[in-house]
Amino acid sequence: MENAWKELQPKNIYQGRKRSPLKEENRNALLYLYQPLIGGEALSIYLTLLTEISLETGQGPEGLHADLLSSLGCGIPQFYEARKKLEGIGLLDVYYKEDPSLGACFLYELLEPMSVKQFFMDSVLSFLLLEKVGQRRFDQLVKHFEPKKLSTEGYQKKTKKFLEVYQFNEASFAADKQQIEKLEETFTEQAITKRLPEKSTIDWSFLTNWLQKKHIDKPDEPTIKQLEMYQQLYGLDDLALGEKIVEAYDFTEQKISLKELQKIFLANPVSQSSTLKVPAENLDSTEIKKVESAPNHGQLSAASVQLIKEAQSVPPMKYLESIKKEKNGYVSKSETWLMQELVSRSGLPSSVINVLLNYVLVIKNQASLGTNYVNTIANEWAQQKIMTAEDAIAHIKKKSQESAEKKQTRNYSNTRRNVRREKLPDWVNQPKDEKKISQEKQAEIDRRFKEYLAKKEGDN
Secondary structure, eight states, rough: OHHHHHHTTTTOEEEEEESSSSOOHHHHHIIIIIIIHOOHHHHHHHHHHHHSSSSSTSSSEEEEHHHOOOOOOHHHHHHHHHHHHHHHTTTTTEEEEEEETTEEEEEEOOOOOOOOOHHHHHHHHHHHHHHHHHHHHHHHHHHSSOOOOOTTTTTTOOOOOOOHHOOOHHHHHTTTTHHHHHHHHOHHHHHHHHOOOOOOOOHHHHHHHHTTTHHHOOOHHHHHHHHHHHHHOOOOOHHHHHHHHHHHTTTTTTTOOOHHHHHHHHHSOOSSSOOOOOOOOOTOOTTHHHHHSSSSGGGHHHHHHHHHHHHHHHHHHHHHHHHHHHHTTTOOHHHHHHHHHHHHHSOOOOOHHHHHHHOOOOOOOOSSSSSSHHHHHHHHHHHOOSSSSSHHHHHHHHHHHHHHHHHHEEEEEEEHOOOOOOOOOHHHSOOOOOOOOHHHHHHHHHHHHHHHOOOOOOOO
């Protein structure tokens, strides 16, 4: 476990931020769906920060973590662990800077929770909720939030159209169109934080025709997104994906069952026929500067080139299976869920995800993928806009070099601090003053000394 006290101190400054007010419909998702996953302390952090944020400016006042901890009634370790849960599930972005006068300063940007509909359509989050609360409570939540089917039988729709009620001057509208369009961009959620996922390679024209021969219509938008995630994760061709669709198709309901599709992929993972020789990159290499500035593979090490080629050509799930096979291990169910989340939510290309897998399992020699650890890295890389395998390798090497330099500085500092400094007695620097004796006393001493010498000579 990370040492929270190394990462955070009560004296550190913080400020909460949120780009727009929390939507009321999403507040229900936060309380009923997110809370079982993140826990009460994490929810308290989110809501406490939210109450501090001004609706006009989107910012809260700067304060000390000590005051925040006092309000929450928890310590640094509990706060840090709860904060990580918010980060990992996509409710909080953390920014850090070192101020010359104030020291460590943190920005806590609260992110909008998914709506209830988006939450239940996210297979990973739905599964985690099911595992956490159990089938009975899960069914209760689904029933509580599912759209209600209200009958209008016997009634005729009489609703007025917009233009039947509201009229406006088209010439004035055209004159203000540019300003209105600019305003639309300002309030578009995708323009704020969203990152486009990796482009799908599915030939939907071919696949749709093939499915129609099986008496299956083209999937709806949520199902298409799920299928594109599987295609990117497993590297399936169009026919292989089509066969999975047929297997998961519910002919009674006449739709593809996403739950059944999930079971199929969990029960029958796509195996890799040959084991890759995955290179363990030397992060302390002297080629760090070359990697950061290299425009092509010619300036990279042989291991880097091999890693990049494999990262670009192998689907993430097959890459993971290959590493596990080489280490005589296996891919767990939780790792499969984590991989699906990485592909569907991180926005990272497959090649970058593969480099991340190599870093965690090969370089760091972890036995398995830790959810919090992997999500922390993926979040950082997404925020750093790392979109190629080359950038990922350069970033890892740079971080490793910085870590080595800090460790070297810390060891040198500790060595100096541990040197034992003996306190010298006062007489070393301040010798005692000798007292002068009288001439008579000196003469008496000399006389006795001569008698002693004479006696010694007589004895000889």
